[in-house]
Amino acid sequence: xxxxxxxxxxxxxxxxxxxxxxxxxxxxxxxxxxxxxxxxxxxxxxxxxxxxxxxxxxxxxxxxxxxxxxxxxxxxxxxxxx
Amino acid sequence: xxxxxxxxxxxxxxxxxxxxxxxxxxxxxxxxxxxxxxxxxxxxxxxxxxxxxxxxxxxxxxxxxxxxxxxxxxxxxxxxxxxxxxxxxxxxxxxxxxxxxxxxxxxxxxxxxxxxxxxxxxxxxxxxxxxxxxxxxxxxxxxxxxxxxxxxxxxxxxxxxxxxxxxxxxxxxxxxxxxxxxxxxxxxxxxxxxxxxxxxxxxxxxxxxxxxxxxxxxxxxxxxxxxxxxxxxxxxxxxxxxxxxxxxxxxxxxxxxxxxxxxxxxxxxxxxxxxxxxxxxxxxxxxxxxxxxxxxxxxxxxxxxxxxxxxxxxxxxxxxxxxxxxxxxxxxxxxxxxxxxxxxxxxxxxxxxxxxxxxxxxxxxxxxxxxxxxxxxxxxxxxxxxxxxxxxxxxxxxxxxxxxxxxxx
Numbered sequence: 195x196x197x198x199x200x201x202x203x204x205x206x207x208x209x210x211x212x213x214x215x216x217x218x219x220x221x222x223x224x225x226x227x228x229x230x231x232x233x234x235x236x237x238x239x240x241x242x243x244x245x246x247x248x249x250x251x252x253x254x255x256x257x258x259x260x261x262x263x264x265x266x267x268x269x270x271x272x273x274x275x276x
Numbered sequence: 277x278x279x280x281x282x283x284x285x286x287x288x289x290x291x292x293x294x295x296x297x298x299x300x301x302x303x304x305x306x307x308x309x310x311x312x313x314x315x316x317x318x319x320x321x322x323x324x325x326x327x328x329x330x331x332x333x334x335x336x337x338x339x340x341x342x343x344x345x346x347x348x349x350x351x352x353x354x355x356x357x358x359x360x361x362x363x364x365x366x367x368x369x370x371x372x373x374x375x376x377x378x379x380x381x382x383x384x385x386x387x388x389x390x391x392x393x394x395x396x397x398x399x400x401x402x403x404x405x406x407x408x409x410x411x412x413x414x415x416x417x418x419x420x421x422x423x424x425x426x427x428x429x430x431x432x433x434x435x436x437x438x439x440x441x442x443x444x445x446x447x448x449x450x451x452x453x454x455x456x457x458x459x460x461x462x463x464x465x466x467x468x469x470x471x472x473x474x475x476x477x478x479x480x481x482x483x484x485x486x487x488x489x490x491x492x493x494x495x496x497x498x499x500x501x502x503x504x505x506x507x508x509x510x511x512x513x514x515x516x517x518x519x520x521x522x523x524x525x526x527x528x529x530x531x532x533x534x535x536x537x538x539x540x541x542x543x544x545x546x547x548x549x550x551x552x553x554x555x556x557x558x559x560x561x562x563x564x565x566x567x568x569x570x571x572x573x574x575x576x577x578x579x580x581x582x583x584x585x586x587x588x589x590x591x592x593x594x595x596x597x598x599x600x601x602x603x604x605x606x607x608x609x610x611x612x613x614x615x616x617x618x619x620x621x622x623x624x625x626x627x628x629x630x631x632x633x634x635x636x637x638x639x640x641x642x643x644x645x646x647x648x649x650x651x652x653x654x655x656x657x658x659x660x661x662x663x664x665x666x667x668x669x670x671x672x673x674x675x676x677x678x679x680x681x682x683x684x685x
Contacts (some may be wrong), residue, residue: 214559231559233612234516235587241511254506254514 195248195274200267207243208263211236222264250274277331278318279339280311280600281476287311288336289343291413297352298326305596307343308413312465312472314564315414317596325349408435411593415440437592469562480624484539488619489668490655493676495635499650501682518609519580521632521652523685524678525607526550526571532671534663535628535656536604544627544662553603553623554583555610556590565623566595567603576685611635611652620657627659630675 195203205217208230215230226232232240237257244266245251250273252260260266277287288310300306305317306326324346331343332355408416408423412435416423421443428435480486498520506514529536529550537547552571556564566589568574568582589595605626610618611634618631633653640649654675658668678685 212559233557234518235584238511238514238516239584245511251510254503 197267197271200248200270201263203247204240204244204263204266204270207240207247210243211239220263222267223262225261226263227261244270248274277309277337277339277341277343278597278601280309280316280597281472284311284339284472286336286338289331289333290315290417291333292329292344293407294326294344296326296328296354297349299349300324300326300346303598309597311600312468314595315411315593316600317594319597320346322346325352327351328353329355407433408440409437409594411437412440414593415444419444466561469558473563476623477621480621484622484624484627485660486622486657487660487665487668488655488657489665489672490617490653491672491676492638492640492651492653493679494640495650495652495679498679498682499635513577515576515580516583517635518632519576519583520679520682520685521609521654522552522554522568522571522583522607523574523576523579524675525630526552527678527685528671528674529605529628530572531674532667534667535658535671537627537662538604538625539627539659539662540625544659547604549604551602551604553606553626554586555606555608556587558591564590564595564600565603565606565608566590566599569598569602605630607632617653617655619655622657622659627662629657631655631657 201222205220208215208220209217212230212232221229224230226237241252241257248270250270252269256269260269277289280287290308290310292307294300294306300320301323302321303319306320307318309316309318325348326344327347327349328345328351329343330345331337331341337343408426408428409430412426413423415421415437416426416435419440421440423435426435426439426443427433429439430436495517498517502515502517502520529552533546534544536550538545549570550572551567551569553565553567556566558564566586568579568586571579574582586595586599603623603626605628606620606623607630608618608620609632611632614634616633616636618633620629620631622629631654633655635650635652637648638651639646640651641647642649654672656668656672
């Protein structure tokens with residue numbers, strides 16, 4: 195899966211969690227928590243969806259360092275190549 | 277029509293899930309009511325046989341209006357084609373006055389079963405619609421789809437929103453299919469909800485002499501325990517810090533009974549169980565505070581599952597009457613949004629609101645030295661008619677102590 199496909203997958207999951215987000219207009223560098231109002235429960239649901247769809251288990255410690263969609267894409271890209 | 281909150285004056289009966297002649301059991305979902313808080317599943321308050329239905333679907337009636345009669349099954353009347361039901365409802369009301377029997381009283385629920393059941397599927401009787409989730413029912417109604425034509429993919433063949441959406445998409449011209457507009461919750465009216473919140477909060481500030489207390493709690497032990505607990509678990513099994521806050525609060529409420537209950541008719545009534553309301557922000561505006569029933573008795577993973585389920589249903593529709601009106605005290609965790617301290621407004625007829633601010637590293641004096649510790653500000657807004665600050669201080673002290681021993685939560 196290339197970065198663009200990954201991005202589409204993540205946006206689909208983001209739309210499930212936060213239907214009010216316009217997925218055509220998501221900035222990869224905007225902070226998910228602040229810009230898109232994702233709380234800790236939303237974040238957990240997003241991590242659960244990533245784990246189920248992509249088989250990538252992002253630990254809490256790692257997630258704490260990720261703030262944007264771009265961070266998530268970097269992490270997943272890196273870990274799915276292993 | 278049950279009162280699903282102090283602020284509710286009328287409700288629209290959207291759908292019956294029962295028909296005359298059906299046997300019903302206490303706690304069974306029998307109808308869906310649309311309120312300012314969205315569509316709510318209404319549970320019946322007694323066992324018996326549905327003898328007569330007074331109010332037809334899609335009718336708006338005041339709180340207190342009898343909706344149906346439940347008895348031993350001796351006098352079952354089928355639903356009539358012509359609507360004389362309203363007249364009979366009025367007659368029944370007159371007969372039963374001065375205190376018409378309300379449909380399901382917002383009463384303490386029977387102990388919840390092991391697993392949350394977002395949608396319990398009632399046995400299907402002839403003449404009733406197939407089992408479906410409230411969101412699915414509303415969507416079907418909006419789109420003019422007969423539920424009998426939908427095949428359910430949920431547990432036991434229950435029709436879920438996706439099943440209806442699939443049919444809607446199938447029917448719609450392709451041009452409209454990829455609609456990306458923000459979808460408001462089914463049955464949700466932002467103006468109505470704002471009005472309902474305004475009414476409840478005005479009443480609170482008018483009637484309840486609030487007192488406020490706050491303290492800072494060291495979270496080192498709680499965070500270390502949580503970090504260790506979550507470390508090897510997949511995301512779906514992890515527990516959030518909020519669940520620890522809820523459990524510590526619920527236990528403290530159980531031993532400080534003057535904070536756990538309702539102030540009704542100039543009198544405080546203790547609640548038999550700790551039904552902890554959780555303030556849940558709805559995307560797109562508004563707020564609901566449904567309850568997690570018997571929160572003090574639930575193990576942390578179970579509490580976490582309930583919380584997730586509750587948040588999901590609060591945002592998509594499908595809360596139950598007992599959850600909406602059953603809270604005995606409420607917790608708000610606005611710290612998620614970055615504020616240090618929350619000064620709560622009590623939701624009448626409750627008498628306490630507990631607020632958790634943002635957990636953040638802070639300088640703290642530990643013994644003789646200064647250390648940086650994760651900490652959170654916890655506040656209490658309580659009703660001075662029922663208790664004094666002394667008790668409130670003891671209560672916050674217990675939350676603190678409980679959070680120092682997370683392994684016991």
